[in-house]
Amino acid sequence: MSDLLVIKGGRVVDATGTRDADVLVEGGHVTKIGTGLRGDRVLDASGAIVAPGLVDLHVHLREPGGEEAETIESGARAAALGGFTAIVAMPNTEPPQDDPAVVSSVLAKGATSLCDVHVAGAITIGRAGEALAPMGEMYALGVRIFTDDGACVASAGVMRAALEYSRSLPGAVIAQHAEDETLATGHMNEGEWSSRLGIPGRPAAAEELIVARDCLLAELTGTPVHFLHLSTAGSIDLVRGAKARGVRVTAEAAPHHFTLTDAACQSFDPLFKVNPPLRTAADVAAVKAGLADGTIDAIATDHAPHPTEAKERTFEEAPPGMLGVETALALAMTELVEPGVMALEEALARLSWGPAAIAGLTDHGGPIAVGAVANLCVIDPSLEWTVDATKLASRATNTPYDGRRLTGRVRHTILRGEAVVTDGEARR
Amino acid sequence: MRHLLSIDDLGRAGIDEVCDLAESFLQVTQREIPKVPALRGKTVASVFYEDSTRTRLSFETAAKRLSADTMTFSVSTSSVKKGESLRDTVQTIEAMGVDAMVVRHPSAGAPHRVSMWVDAAVVNAGDGRHEHPTQALLDVFTIRRHRGRELDGARVAIVGDVRRSRVARSGAKALAALGAHVTLVGPPTMLPESLDGWPATSVCDLDAVLGDLDVIYLLRIQHERRDAMHFPSLREYTTRYGLTIERAARLAPDTLVMHPGPMNRGVEIAPEVAEGPASVITEQVANGVAIRMAVLYSILGSGTLMSGAGGSGSLGTGAVVV
Numbered sequence: 001m002s003d004l005l006v007i008k009g010g011r012v013v014d015a016t017g018t019r020d021a022d023v024l025v026e027g028g029h030v031t032k033i034g035t036g037l038r039g040d041r042v043l044d045a046s047g048a049i050v051a052p053g054l055v056d057l058h059v060h061l062r063e064p065g066g067e068e069a070e071t072i073e074s075g076a077r078a079a080a081l082g083g084f085t086a087i088v089a090m091p092n093t094e095p096p097q098d099d100p101a102v103v104s105s106v107l108a109k110g111a112t113s114l115c116d117v118h119v120a121g122a123i124t125i126g127r128a129g130e131a132l133a134p135m136g137e138m139y140a141l142g143v144r145i146f147t148d149d150g151a152c153v154a155s156a157g158v159m160r161a162a163l164e165y166s167r168s169l170p171g172a173v174i175a176q177h178a179e180d181e182t183l184a185t186g187h188m189n190e191g192e193w194s195s196r197l198g199i200p201g202r203p204a205a206a207e208e209l210i211v212a213r214d215c216l217l218a219e220l221t222g223t224p225v226h227f228l229h230l231s232t233a234g235s236i237d238l239v240r241g242a243k244a245r246g247v248r249v250t251a252e253a254a255p256h257h258f259t260l261t262d263a264a265c266q267s268f269d270p271l272f273k274v275n276p277p278l279r280t281a282a283d284v285a286a287v288k289a290g291l292a293d294g295t296i297d298a299i300a301t302d303h304a305p306h307p308t309e310a311k312e313r314t315f316e317e318a319p320p321g322m323l324g325v326e327t328a329l330a331l332a333m334t335e336l337v338e339p340g341v342m343a344l345e346e347a348l349a350r351l352s353w354g355p356a357a358i359a360g361l362t363d364h365g366g367p368i369a370v371g372a373v374a375n376l377c378v379i380d381p382s383l384e385w386t387v388d389a390t391k392l393a394s395r396a397t398n399t400p401y402d403g404r405r406l407t408g409r410v411r412h413t414i415l416r417g418e419a420v421v422t423d424g425e426a427r428r
Numbered sequence: 429m430r431h432l433l434s435i436d437d438l439g440r441a442g443i444d445e446v447c448d449l450a451e452s453f454l455q456v457t458q459r460e461i462p463k464v465p466a467l468r469g470k471t472v473a474s475v476f477y478e479d480s481t482r483t484r485l486s487f488e489t490a491a492k493r494l495s496a497d498t499m500t501f502s503v504s505t506s507s508v509k510k511g512e513s514l515r516d517t518v519q520t521i522e523a524m525g526v527d528a529m530v531v532r533h534p535s536a537g538a539p540h541r542v543s544m545w546v547d548a549a550v551v552n553a554g555d556g557r558h559e560h561p562t563q564a565l566l567d568v569f570t571i572r573r574h575r576g577r578e579l580d581g582a583r584v585a586i587v588g589d590v591r592r593s594r595v596a597r598s599g600a601k602a603l604a605a606l607g608a609h610v611t612l613v614g615p616p617t618m619l620p621e622s623l624d625g626w627p628a629t630s631v632c633d634l635d636a637v638l639g640d641l642d643v644i645y646l647l648r649i650q651h652e653r654r655d656a657m658h659f660p661s662l663r664e665y666t667t668r669y670g671l672t673i674e675r676a677a678r679l680a681p682d683t684l685v686m687h688p689g690p691m692n693r694g695v696e697i698a699p700e701v702a703e704g705p706a707s708v709i710t711e712q713v714a715n716g717v718a719i720r721m722a723v724l725y726s727i728l729g730s731g732t733l734m735s736g737a738g739g740s741g742s743l744g745t746g747a748v749v750v
Contacts, residue, residue, distance in 0.1 A: 190621060191622065191624070192622065192624035192625070193624075194621075195620055195621060195622045195623070195624040195625050195626070196624055196625030197536055197537065197558060197625075198536040198555075198556055198557035198558030198559065198594060198597060199536045199537070199556070199557070199558070200557065201621065203621075267540075268536065268537025268538075268540045268541055269541075309512075309513040309515075309516070310513075312513035312514060312515035312516070312545075313513055313514050313515075313535075313541075314514060314533060314535035314536070314537055314538045314541055314556075315535065315536065315537050316534075316535035316536060316537075316556060317514075317535055
């Protein structure tokens with residue numbers, strides 16, 4: 001890695017601002033920023049944005065246990081193609097990431113993949129919502145995000161205990177999948193479309209109840225809570241209010257929750273089934289507003305691969321979840337930046353340095369400065385392309401965006417100085 | 429009509445057409461040899477993911493009376509969950525050579541999904557809480573036979589667990605398409621969360637609407653769902669929403685009493701009322717065969733029929749003779 005790599009002719013954007021500059025990378029670090037830089041190898045960035053690598057707080061890599069849908073290697077490859085240099089793997093594997101042995105094995109496999117793989121540890125053993133998992137032992141391996149994602153920590157008492165215990169683990173954050181399972185018994189948003197389609201619903205209140213409760217628990221314990229995949233206007237209002245009171249909460253939203261509505265379910269196609277469910281147009285507008293005003297700190301994909309046959313069932317029988325990492329940036333550009341919901345810099349904040357701060361990843365999210373670890377992505381902001389489910393790097397094909405025309409694509413991704421993606425192709 | 433997935437596929441004209449056709453087929457079913465060669469050489473497969481002997485028999489009888497070959501694929505949901513996908517299953521069945529699939533499934537939209545995967549015509553025989561269009565057709569057909577062709581202004585109450593009922597959704601759509609006023613009646617836990625997509629009004633008090641009805645339509649109470657907190661007890665349900673002898677006495681003399689079956693006698697309907705003069709419940713079953721003949725014929729028929737056994741009558745377009 002002692003080759004001099006120069007990223008030439010781009011516009012550098014990070015939390016500190018925007019400037020036109022070449023970036024020189026050597027030995028895995030940024031060594032020079034300026035104009036007219038030369039290197040052994042040139043990555044063309046003309047007409048492109050050079051940004052800190054993107055960070056996804058929420059991916060399901062399915063390994064161990066679900067390798068027919070995705071592996072750590074294939075999921076990380078897909079993420080690198082989507083501009084991500086770091087991803088956080090959710091614990092609902094089989095066996096679950098609720099103990100140091102499973103965490104170590106995932107970290108080991110991730111170490112050789114095309115982006116940094118971080119692990120979210122389970123809050124409770126077996127993600128069953130009862131006994132606390134060995135959070136300290138997982139923390140010692142580098143785990144900073146704890147969640148039972150896929151399941152909500154239903155008991156307020158257990159949630160309080162997890163929050164209190166996490167205070168002994170500096171930088172750790174408890175992340176909640178906010179859905180009350182006694183209310184969210186159906187398969188899509190409860191509303192006009194569930195009523196028309198006869199598909200049992202999951203009301204917005206199921207999410208908002210837990211968001212409201214956990215804002216109170218964050219306040220009670222003085223400990224941060226991160227809300228995964230917020231999807232309703234009410235949830236976002238609750239988080240906005242809590243933040244205004246000084247409560248330590250952060251939140252993420254998924255691209256499908258600012259792109260799609262529950263009307264998509266009228267096809268009865270489970271490609272559109274996800275938890276929390278696709279909501280109404282008013283909720284989509286609220287997610288966009290929450291991203292724009294910073295109530296929502298991060299865009300996280302909830303990348304959830306499923307084998308084809310699992311989605312070739314009825315809406316009610318198919319598992320929830322959709323692919324996300326290869327389309328997230330383009331959806332942010334197409335749905336948020338292009339229509340003027342937010343500036344490019346703000347969208348990158350939600351995709352890179354915002355989530356990096358939540359996960360405590362100092363090597364990611366910039367700023368792009370001399371001495372920094374070279375985790376970067378180069379983005380063509382105006383390149384139009386059409387999503388082709390069969391050409392995605394994931395093992396699974398369950399994207400709801402097949403055939404959709406999007407604007408903005410990753411040209412190069414640089415992981416610790418290595419150009420792992422160049423000209424939109426993975427290099428190893 | 430390529431498939432029958434929802435009452436929405438038909439509209440008023442389509443419902444009228446199927447009912448007119450059924451009128452002719454009803455005559456066929458009353459003949460000594462109740463059979464016509466209309467669908468000879470065609471194969472109709474019943475694909476049932478949910479137990480329903482009545483609906484399956486009704487469809488298979490209809491197919492046989494049209495001289496179609498029939499095959500049955502029935503399976504418990506639990507075994508399917510472990511095995512092949514719905515797509516694999518229906519494509520396997522189609523590979524055996526079928527022209528139409530009659531699909532019953534516990535999940536909404538299953539027939540829609542199937543229609544995307546097979547070339548055969550698909551008839552929805554009940555999907556989850558969504559629709560049961562042939563039940564709705566036989567119900568409006570039955571009402572028409574008593575009231576005449578026009579249902580404009582007819583007042584119909586559908587009573588019971590409307591929220592979880594495909595019969596109620598299809599029924600309300602078909603009745604409303606024909607101009608009837610539909611009132612959904614039940615405790616709030618059994619009424620739809622919202623009336624979006626329901627061309628109807630709703631009330632919680634059965635006694636308030638009882639005296640002012642042309643049809644009272646009782647839904648079956650699902651015993652097995654009682655633990656799901658929708659109502660306190662069967663006794664309380666009967667007290668508040670059952671068509672008891674006392675309530676039946678307050679109906680107008682010509683109010684029709686209907687039920688899709690199978691009935692819980694003594695729960696949603698008193699046995700004496702089910703067998704009383706106002707009840708057309710047995711007729712509904714007989715009409716079901718004629719309606720399903722009409723639906724299968726509309727979907728699979730060539731439109732040029734040979735003269736069948738034992739007489740002739742005009743059908744649908746008038747060009748068809750059975």
